[in-house]
Amino acid sequence: MACQVRTPFLYVVASITFCLVFYHHYLRDAIASFSSLQLSTSTSPPIMQSPTPSPPHPSPSPPLPLPLPLPVMLLERTFPPPPPPPNYAIIDNLTAVHFVNSPPPLPPSPISTTSILLPGWEVFVIVPRGKNSSDPNGDFCVFDNNEVSPAKYFGRLPFPDRATFICPLPLHARRRLPFKQPVLTKSPMHPPETNGFSWPLLLQWSHLVYDSLTTNDDVVLFVKGVNIHQGTNRKPSELRCVFGDDASNGVRTAVTTSMQEVFRCPRPEQTAVPQAEPIKVSLEIVTENKVVPSVAYYTPPRRLESKKGKSLLCANTMVYNVAKFLREWVIYHSKIGVEKFLLYDNGSDDDLQQVVEELVKEGFDISTYFWAWPKTQEAGFSHAGIYAKEVCTWIIYIDVDEFVYTPSWANLSKPSTSLLQSLLARNSSRFGQISINCREFGPSEQRVHPVMGVTQGYHCRRRHHNRHKSIVLLDAIDDSLLNVVHHFKLRRGYKTKRFISDHIVVNHYKYQAWPEFRAKFRRRVSAYVLDWTQKLNPKSHDRAPGLGFSAVEPDGWPQKFCEVHDHGLKNLARKWFGLETGSGYKMAWQR
Incomplete structure (x- = not known):
């Protein structure tokens, strides 16, 4: 607005008065706004803890006195600069704020782990003692090309105690030779500081x-x-x-x-x-x-401990995700003479440990040993032959899908621990090993795991036996610890007793419903048994006929390997362990 001097005199005075009043009110509001902005931007905004409603806006500040003489204010009228952008960004509607202009947290120092490249492009990470938090979840592997992959907690190596993880080797890292060991981090958004870090070479499982x-x-x-x-x-x-x-x-x-x-x-x-x-x-x-x-x-000498003294007969096997089978296998064999069970856990990620703890509370003597190494069944059996020697006289080496049985038990109304132990007593003076033939059962029309257990669900088998399993006197094992799939080389002076199938057999429920067999197909544990995924020796007796080299269900799988209907153990187990209910039978191992 412009003020012009005109006559008469009164008009001039009125115009000047109007101008002064107008500028006084205008500048008062401007100064109040400027002071309010200064107060509101002088401190950082608080961190929002929860999505609480915003408080009502405060009432306008009272008018402030003019800090300068009016003529100077008229000449130097300026507007306040815009407030700086907020120092935070809303992550989502629930987690409040994250400061974006503040310096990021310092990256953690890398944990120098030891890592091994396993088959299938898996990296096995071993964390040094005392270098890993107690929380086994939420870890990531960071590789030398800055690629990140999730690290799955695998278990704890004993002697000395060390945490282990499995993480996949990223695709781009597979193209960078030589392969380097990763480091661990808790957050892929804040990887450890690796500038100047010496990336060691990835160890090879083959050596x-x-x-x-x-x-x-x-x-x-x-x-x-x-x-x-x-x-x-x-x-x-x-x-x-x-x-x-x-x-x-x-x-x-x-x-x-x-x-x-x-x-x-x-x-x-x-x-x-x-x-x-x-x-x-x-x-x-x-x-x-x-x-x-x-x-x-x-490390110092170590051995398996037992609170129940030395057992005449123990059972040893290597397991992977067998929780659904374990109760049936343990209950059955404990009733016919096995006193202690030693499980070498090959990296199970089901509820195996929970099932073991439940069985222990029920009075069964079961121990587990974390054995992380792939395709080392024979080495694990050699290890058990020494590790369990102080608490076991004999060990039967059978898997959890294998059940010892003889037709001569058919007339017994209930099982007895003497059934296997008397067999050992009759042969211990002359033999160091008892060899038992296996009968291989097929899917028997089953498409899922039978709820009453394998002894009740599978009743059709191949006609001829294949392979054998052994009960071994630990004192008779040769110092070399040589074994080939369930039988050992013996010291000089000891012999192996071989039983014919009509006397005693092992029912091997090998070819189960396809979902169960597919899991077995992908994880063979023996170093000296043919890997079904390799296109080698297609006529080997170890192969499932007609299976091929990939985990694809063959046509007619539920009807395969059915040459003889064999209900011997099915009927005997139902007589021994069947419980009548209002709707039929329930087996002792069923929940």
């Missing part, structure tokens, strides 16, 4: 000392990649055990036996190796001047 066991007299090593063919073994004189984290300066002892993946050597002198902390133990190939990489440690 590794993966476990060890110390006895009172020697040390047993379990090694991949030294004796690579069944029946072909390096001479012990070509090898030495190496004790110490620094292999070049480690203490060395001679290897006494070399068989398959098992190597034995004397313990070093106590003064030569410090005992305060466990130390690495490895295997040296003298002829190649090479020490095999190792994740195994030399």
